Amino acid sequence: MCAVxxxxxxxxxxxxxxHPKVQQRVLLxxxxxxxxxxxxxxxxSLRYKYGRLVLETPLPSRNERCQFFLRPxxxxxxxxxxxxxxxxxxxxxAVLSKDGERVSSTTMIESLLGSDFQLVINDAxxxxxxxxxxxxxxxxxxxxxxxxxxxxxxTALHLPEHHLLKERQLLERMDSLKKELSPLEQMxxxxxxxxxxxxxxxxxxxxxxxxxQGGALAWLTWWVYSWDVMxxxxxxxxxATSMGxxxxxxxTKQDYVYPDVKDRQFLRYFYKGASKKxxxxxxxxxxxxxxxxxxxxxxxxRYPTELQLPLEQIQPKP
Numbered sequence: 178m179c180a181v182x183x184x185x186x187x188x189x190x191x192x193x194x195x196h197p198k199v200q201q202r203v204l205l206x207x208x209x210x211x212x213x214x215x216x217x218x219x220x221x222s223l224r225y226k227y228g229r230l231v232l233e234t235p236l237p238s239r240n241e242r243c244q245f246f247l248r249p250x251x252x253x254x255x256x257x258x259x260x261x262x263x264x265x266x267x268x269x270x271a272v273l274s275k276d277g278e279r280v281s282s283t284t285m286i287e288s289l290l291g292s293d294f295q296l297v298i299n300d301a302x303x304x305x306x307x308x309x310x311x312x313x314x315x316x317x318x319x320x321x322x323x324x325x326x327x328x329x330x331x332t333a334l335h336l337p338e339h340h341l342l343k344e345r346q347l348l349e350r351m352d353s354l355k356k357e358l359s360p361l362e363q364m365x366x367x368x369x370x371x372x373x374x375x376x377x378x379x380x381x382x383x384x385x386x387x388x389x390q391g392g393a394l395a396w397l398t399w400w401v402y403s404w405d406v407m408x409x410x411x412x413x414x415x416x417a418t419s420m421g422x423x424x425x426x427x428x429t430k431q432d433y434v435y436p437d438v439k440d441r442q443f444l445r446y447f448y449k450g451a452s453k454k455x456x457x458x459x460x461x462x463x464x465x466x467x468x469x470x471x472x473x474x475x476x477x478x479r480y481p482t483e484l485q486l487p488l489e490q491i492q493p494k495p
Contacts, residue, residue, distance in 0.1 A: 245264075274292070
């Protein structure tokens with residue numbers, strides 16, 4: 178046995194052929210650990226059992242061997258270490274490559290099985306040989322084929338029933354949503370008509386004011402004063418109009434475009450009326466979105482490929 182002093186680390190020592198190598202172990206400051214120069218234990222094994230990959234390794238705290246079923250395509254090294262620690266809470270495990278490099282916990286087991294590796298549990302190091310891939314036998318292939326046929330038969334027998342059940346559920350949900358939306362749609366139509374009326378009236382009011390302004394400027398220019406007097410007045414009116422358009426952009430962060438201005442006025446009057454009549458716009462939008470989703474699901478359910486029907490059978494007649 179060899180003692181490691183405070184804050185030091187063991188490095189791999191090259192000895193003669195009669196002595197094994199000491200594994201490189203880096204210790205944290207303030208730790209003291211003892212290690213052995215005995216050869217790594219080979220009690221861990223990796224083999225196929227009943228067609229599944231099984232890792233058999235001893236657990237130090239329980240002093241017994243335990244089998245762990247591996248799923249190479251679904252499990253990672255971190256999952257394996259977690260399973261080891263769940264089975265033996267006193268175990269501190271790590272996985273090293275054949276060259277002694279630590280394997281990341283996110284590495285998939287399938288990638289790890291590409292070569293031999295080492296399993297470290299506490300102070301014990303186990304060399305694990307990667308098993309040879311087992312080719313599926315002819316009986317296993319026939320069994321898989323039978324499973325596929327049974328699955329196809331089950332699908333053919335129960336798929337129409339499942340489609341009818343799902344379609345009935347969607348139709349019931351769509352009918353419920355339409356009933357819930359019916360009074361909201363009526364109120365929505367009233368609010369839309371009122372908001373459109375007020376926004377159109379604002380547009381016509383603006384046109385009337387511009388007409389009055391033009392007539393007043395013409396009367397002052399030709400009948401009351403001369404153009405020399407009215408020219409600065411018209412200049413400042415134009416300048417004030419430009420300032421108003423720029424102020425609209427500063428306040429709304431939108432260009433002063435007539436369709437956008439009318440839409441903004443429409444929304445203003447609409448939400449004002451909705452607030453007076455306690456119309457829940459958020460709930461209305463949620464119901465409309467849910468209805469659209471149900472209709473889309475129903476359309477996809479009735480698609481020819483889902484019903485396994487020829488395309489011409491469901492196309493509308495010309």
